[in-house]
Amino acid sequence: MTTQAPRTRTLRIGAGASYAGDRVEPATELAARGRLDYLVYETLAERTIALAQLERRKHPEAGYNELLADRFYSALPHCKKNRTRVVTNMGAANPAGAAKRTAEVIRGLQLGPMKVAAVLGDDVLRYCLNHADRLKLMETGAPLSSLEGQIVSANAYLGADVIVTALRKGADIVLTGRGGDCSLFLAPMIYEFGWREDDWDLLGKGQTGADMVECGANVSGGFFADPGYKEVPELWNLGYPLLEVERDGTIVVAKLDGTGGIINRAICAEQMIYEIHDPANYITPDVIVDFTAVELEEIGPDRVRITGGRGKPRPEQLKVSVGVLEGWIGEAEIIYAGLGCLERARLAEKVVRERLRIGGVNLQELRIDYVGMNALHGEASLPPQAPPYEVCLRFAGRAREKRDAVKLGREVETLVGKGPASSSMPRKHVREVLAIYSCLIPRAVITPEILVTEVT
Amino acid sequence: MKTFHLRELAHARAGDKGDTNNIGVIAYQPHYYPIILRQITPGRVQQHFRGIVQGRITRYELPKVHAINLVMEGALGGGVTRSLSLDPHGKSYSALILTMPVEVPEDIAAELMLAGRRPL
Secondary structure: OOOOOOOOOOEEEEEEEOOOOOOOHHHHHHHHHOOOOEEEEOOOOOOHHHHHHHHHHHOOOOOOOOOHHHHHHHHHHHHHHHOOEEEEOOOOOOHHHHHHHHHHHHHHHOOOOEEEEEEEOOEOHHHHHHOOOOOEOOOOOOEHHHOOOEEEEEEEOEOHHHHHHHHHOOOOEEEOOOEOOOHHHHHHHHHHHOOOOOOHHHHHHHHHHHHHHOOHHHHOOOOOOEOOOEOOOOHHHEOOEEEEEOOOOOEEEEEOOOOEOOOOHHHHHHHHHOOOOOOOOEEOOOOEEEOOOOEEEEEEOOEEEEEOOEEEOOOOEEEEEEEEEEEEEEEEEEEEEOOOHHHHHHHHHHHHHHHHHHOOOOOOEEEEEEEOOOOOOHHHOOOOOOOOOEEEEEEEEEEOOHHHHHHHHHHHHOHHHHOOOOEOOOEEEEEEEEEEEEEEEEHHHOOOEEEEEEEO | OEEEEHHHOEEEEEEEEOOEEEEEEEEOOHHHHHHHHHHOOHHHHHHHOOOOOOOOEEEEEEHHHOEEEEEEOOOOOOOOOOOOOOOOOOOOHHHHHOOOEEEEOHHHHHHHHHOOOOOO
């Protein structure tokens, strides 16, 4: 273990990714020009880890982020040169496999010596299966054992503490599986500044900053532009955000000069509220965050200072994300255009409904959308001003058996030739449903393990 | 009083957790915030989101940033991962909330119209 005096200088943490398939280049630019102490890649949505578990079942070496090598080949030379450490959940369902691949990249680039740490222990599938009668689903209150589908994964949201331990072991790169997204950013703050792991207000401030950047460019111009109302310069050239953290928990969110995008109070407010429920009680594995007194202040171009975050003691239990195979979804769409297109689309809907009935296709739920009219908001949509010139008729059905989902697509496909006149060629698609449920387990159940690889 | 779309007074972002959607609604100007507090109530939102929200709507206030957070249960077709919707996360609901009509007092209406915004 390395021990060090708490840092007094500003800590710079870059947000290099916010989902599994996120772009590679912006993180590399942050690593090259951001004067970063840490580069964080957050790549796990709720469902990503369950998908990765399925991937690992098929290929035991796989199950980590498939862009890991691409990301590291381009960013690690800069990280090594600038002494930037990397923290990421790209380990997904296989942190040890990810560490092995990372070591290969380091050797390939001759960047050694470097230490790579893999954090294990978030996989609690066995525990959940053994206690399925007692663990309650947060969604329904019924026990896990009530689920009809096949449970294929269960991963607990680990906290920052285990990442801090990996950093204390001297890791240059920390690869985790499931954890709290914000914990990836909080861990370097705790480690560098020597924050006590029960200084709830300080941890609350740290998590407020982490929450601001855990969705990457969503705070620097992404998913914000609305022409005439909210303008974003050079949206195509978004700079990904970075945090400048002070020891007292004051945080500035900023981005690199010369990049597109925008960081102002408005976008920070949007991002702060994004995917939270009660703003006075945002639950993370490390601290319960209170955002209600947070103040956002524009202190320069594309620079916002965040103060006023607070915290309460961390929860006793950890949330678990449970992946369940629940059948199949078939989708198909066809477009009608010209005068009377809506009437032809409506007739096509009736034809498909009747043929599904005649064919005895067994769907648990069928949804039909008129894209261009009300596909996203249904009856809540504003009424149309005029008949549409074209409309996309879209079918989606969920079935227990794959063959029923396939049959839905076929019945839409045969609308060409056997349905109303004058349409596009249909498109169809079938996928397996991997549903996600949640439950809570006691912290004591988890025994995290850290595997350190020294790459010479 | 004049009626405007909420879009002229506020911006919004929506997100998901399971079958719950939340929308942050943020006033463009601090003096628009009381209008939002008065008129964007859970009851009116429930009516506006007819056919979408099956469960309860809870509204939280964040006065320091002139925002409310609307938490809508049963709003995502049974959950993001099994929904048949083209927008399983409900990310486009931020656009739907901004179509809500709001009554605006004359002085603020004049201010909005000076900025090129049109009443309904």
